[in-house]
Amino acid sequence: MNVTSSFDGGWTTANTNIATVDSDGVHTGISPGTTTTTAIGYLTGSRPPPACPARQQTATGSDTVTPTVSFIGGNNFIFEGTDPTVTNFNGQQVQGNPSGGTYSWSASSTSTYNPQVQFNGSPSTYSTTSGMVTLTVDGALSSSLLDTTLSVGYSQNTQSAQLPATKGITIRQFEYLVQSGSIQNIALNGPTYGFVSNIFYNVYTHPQGQLVTGAPNISVYEQVSLGQCNFPGPTVNTGSGGLNGNSQLVDDLSIAWGQALPPNLSCAADQYLGVGGFIVRHNTINWSPSGPTITNLGPTS
Amino acid sequence: MSALSSLLFVVLFHMPLKQTPTTHVFDPFEQEVESFELRDQTIGEALGQLNQSFDISISIEGVLPEEGTVTNPKLTASMRSVTLAEVLDQLCVLDTRYRWARDGNGANFFPKTSLSDPNYFFSRTLTDLNFHDVRRVGDAVIAIDRQSGDPSGGVIYMGIGQTQGFAEAWTASFRNLTVRQALNRIAQQLGPTYGWQIGGTTKAKLIVFHYKLEAKHVNVGDQYPYRH
Numbered sequence: 107m108n109v110t111s112s113f114d115g116g117w118t119t120a121n122t123n124i125a126t127v128d129s130d131g132v133h134t135g136i137s138p139g140t141t142t143t144t145a146i147g148y149l150t151g152s153r154p155p156p157a158c159p160a161r162q163q164t165a166t167g168s169d170t171v172t173p174t175v176s177f178i179g180g181n182n183f184i185f186e187g188t189d190p191t192v193t194n195f196n197g198q199q200v201q202g203n204p205s206g207g208t209y210s211w212s213a214s215s216t217s218t219y220n221p222q223v224q225f226n227g228s229p230s231t232y233s234t235t236s237g238m239v240t241l242t243v244d245g246a247l248s249s250s251l252l253d254t255t256l257s258v259g260y261s262q263n264t265q266s267a268q269l270p271a272t273k274g275i276t277i278r279q280f281e282y283l284v285q286s287g288s289i290q291n292i293a294l295n296g297p298t299y300g301f302v303s304n305i306f307y308n309v310y311t312h313p314q315g316q317l318v319t320g321a322p323n324i325s326v327y328e329q330v331s332l333g334q335c336n337f338p339g340p341t342v343n344t345g346s347g348g349l350n351g352n353s354q355l356v357d358d359l360s361i362a363w364g365q366a367l368p369p370n371l372s373c374a375a376d377q378y379l380g381v382g383g384f385i386v387r388h389n390t391i392n393w394s395p396s397g398p399t400i401t402n403l404g405p406t407s
Numbered sequence: 408m409s410a411l412s413s414l415l416f417v418v419l420f421h422m423p424l425k426q427t428p429t430t431h432v433f434d435p436f437e438q439e440v441e442s443f444e445l446r447d448q449t450i451g452e453a454l455g456q457l458n459q460s461f462d463i464s465i466s467i468e469g470v471l472p473e474e475g476t477v478t479n480p481k482l483t484a485s486m487r488s489v490t491l492a493e494v495l496d497q498l499c500v501l502d503t504r505y506r507w508a509r510d511g512n513g514a515n516f517f518p519k520t521s522l523s524d525p526n527y528f529f530s531r532t533l534t535d536l537n538f539h540d541v542r543r544v545g546d547a548v549i550a551i552d553r554q555s556g557d558p559s560g561g562v563i564y565m566g567i568g569q570t571q572g573f574a575e576a577w578t579a580s581f582r583n584l585t586v587r588q589a590l591n592r593i594a595q596q597l598g599p600t601y602g603w604q605i606g607g608t609t610k611a612k613l614i615v616f617h618y619k620l621e622a623k624h625v626n627v628g629d630q631y632p633y634r635h
Contacts, residue, residue, distance in 0.1 A: 302546075329624070360545040362545075362562055363561035365561075367561075368610070370610075372610075373608065373611035375565065375613060377565070380625070384628065384630055385625045385631060386627065387627070391565075393563055404627065405627055
């Protein structure tokens, strides 16, 4: 026989700072901790009249309120490396309820490369009172998508969340470039002659050759090597920015000449391009009076 | 281990520790190089190592052939307790093709033969050089080439990056600068350690600007150093 309704209006908790209960017995956790619920009701017999007089019954039980935690921000990937323009994209955010507790971050991975995830520069398990951390992985990447699991435990006022927050992520490494469209040549027809030439590259990461999107300002790097270029030594052109608003690397290969370009103009350069801390392309560039041409020496995938 | 890194090349230096009277002006070229050794390295490689250790601007006009490639001599030397300027002097003694000169906090290396060449491109005078809202380094280089009036001039500019140049649009006017000095002004506008380097051939000069000269070559898959 269901006698629940006999207790309507008779519910109380001993410490309403921990838990409250409404007239129907529905509990609400206020803060982590343990308290006691008391329910008072009046039970009558089920037989037909004359019925037994109602009798007061009292029931008690314990209440344990535990906090909860969940992810509220961050991508389902991070970029490998320590370049600060890359780690800007490696933030993850969780929120504990109620707030004010301590988070414990850890990671596990099935990647065959055995990546070691660090949290704000510290290894697992990392404890912090902040819900935001920056992840870094140096020297290893995912071998398949979402093969690395983040796990965040949470404790507040001596109580721990029954379940950690979990999230699968992919550790992506900048791997190769693919030229986007043709070389864009803007002719200079006097008083300076030549071309303003731009080449746009899309950026891809491993595993599984994923296109980089939504990642402007990641650092880019260029080194023009010895050999045909006749530079006295290694050099680097860091430019002043990074990937453009379309997450593309833009290369400028302009020619400026005081007169019409000589018909026998010929020049070659050996070029290495990098994105986000990794060299991802080797080119040979040849200039002629019709503009630059690029030979991709890899990688292509 | 790369061939380059296997070479014995150690630069040990220390900054002056004593606080000098307030009248003292810090001269980056007077910084002491405690120990400088190089073995079988080119002048470019030596300058790359120095630039990685010192926050100065170094620009190099390479000794260019009419066509083909040049072979840069390999240098071996050992120096102790010398100034940075003295190291640069010594490099020009070891590779006699070069001379160097100061322009503010920057060092320019150039071919010795250019001193006797009145038509040397980078020594030409720009009587009136104006930059108006210039954002791309390439546009500034084109303006300099245009002002040089060199009938056989011309440069090929290589650069990368989102803005390919200046953080903000640059407007400036200069009088009676050499091409070399004008390129130095571009480098200064990019940042205090920026410099430039010329390669290619006398018929097709390549110019690249750099944050600092690099000390080693990279390969696909290598990590490159990020800027601090």
